[in-house]
Amino acid sequence: MMLFNLFTRSHTAAIARERLQLTIAHARIEMDRSRLIDTLRDEVVAVIAKHVVIDLDKVQIRVARREGVQSLDLGIELPAGFNRKTAA
Structure with missing residues (x-):
């Protein structure tokens, strides 16, 4: 009787x-992490760009x-000899 219980559809469907739930949760975490990294990059670059002229193409993360x-x-x-921005 136990042998037949191992191959039931409900057991397979539950697994x-x-x-699928684990895969979706993992994908959401990765998307949130990616957004956080983009936000951190943008904010740090914005702060530095207030004081120094930088080329955004030269920023690496x-x-x-x-x-x-x-x-x-x-x-x-x-x-x-980076150029310091002057107050306008």
């Missing part, structure tokens, strides 16, 4: 539903993950 820790590296190329 498939659970896997990297996210590193290791041993449960994430780091956000933001690289902004400044011109040699």
Whole structure:
């Protein structure tokens, strides 16, 4: 009797539903993380751009993950002897 219970559709459907819910939750987390990284990048660049002339094409962002820790590296190329913006 137990052998037949292993192959019932309801058991398989429940497992498939659970896997789908996990996949959707993971996708939502990744989308939120991506939006957060974009927001952080934009805000940091805006603050620096208030004081220094920067080329937005020269801004690089990297996210590193290791041993449960994430780091956000933001690289902004400044011109040699970078120009400080003057108050208008």
